[in-house]
Amino acid sequence: MYRFLLTPRWWGINLFVLLAIPFCVFMGSWQLSRFEARVQDHRSAGEQAAENKREAARPLAELLPVDKATSGRQVTASGRYAEQLLVPHRELDGKPGYYVLTLLRTDGGKALPVVRGWLPGDAKPAAAPAAPTGEVTVTGALQASEVPGENGVPAQGGLPSGQTGAISAASLVNLVPYDLYDAWITLDKADSGMTAVPATAPGDTGLDLKAFQNLGYTGEWFVFAGFVVFMWFRLLRREVEFARDAELGLAPDEEPATSPSGV
DSSP states (O other): OOOGGSSHHHHHHHHHHHHHHHHHHHHHHHHHHOOOOOOOOHHHHHHHHHHHHHHEEEGGGGOOOOTTTTOOOOOEEEEEEEEEEOOOSSBTBBBBBEEEEEEETTSSSSSEEEEEEEEESSSSSGGOOOOOSEEEEEEEEEEEEEOOSSOOOOOOOOOOBBSSSSHHHHTTTTTTSBBOSEEEEEEEESSOOOOOOOOOOOTOSSHHHHHHHHHHHHHHHHHHHHHHHHHHHHHHHHHHHHHHHHHHHHHSOOOOOOOOOOO
């Protein structure tokens, strides 16, 4: 009854099943490992953020370039404040507002974007407090340059003069006539009655949409593996039923060919 399993057709079906199931299990396990890695990164980022607050601030040059290990670390930089820009459409505690961004010209000649604080409402240059004059030393959390359209950063253009949509060297290079650090800091203590902007976690370390996509793909691959097994058993059962019917003489006879005369 099971001799049909030795036919070329069933050799092909069995080979496909033997290859498909391990492949689906492997892909499902890989997606699950990606989700677990993101969970671990999220947990590590939280622990790192707490540790960063306890660490003493270090000179900016020692923590560049910004990566997952240095993002959020406390840094110090000295220089003189120069141009001031506003970063609109930034929420804080669920309230709309904007960042006050001032460029710090360091002794090395480059400028460091410094977020001095957050103010509620629409971005208005007259409402933003002026930056301190003279030589200053600032302390804040180091942050990587933002990418428009990611992590809540607006991607819109065409902003009024004196505003920027993203805090990055690529966005600011056309607004100021000097070199910029590919990083920025947010002050621990905001200036002049503004609210301090908390540091954000490094990219790809949170439980974001990508993490839950990995979890969803995990379920899909394991479902595919179960579907392959289900279809194999279904085909096997149908072949067994056909073979049993044939042994009992219950297989449907072929219809006789019809003669040209229709008799």
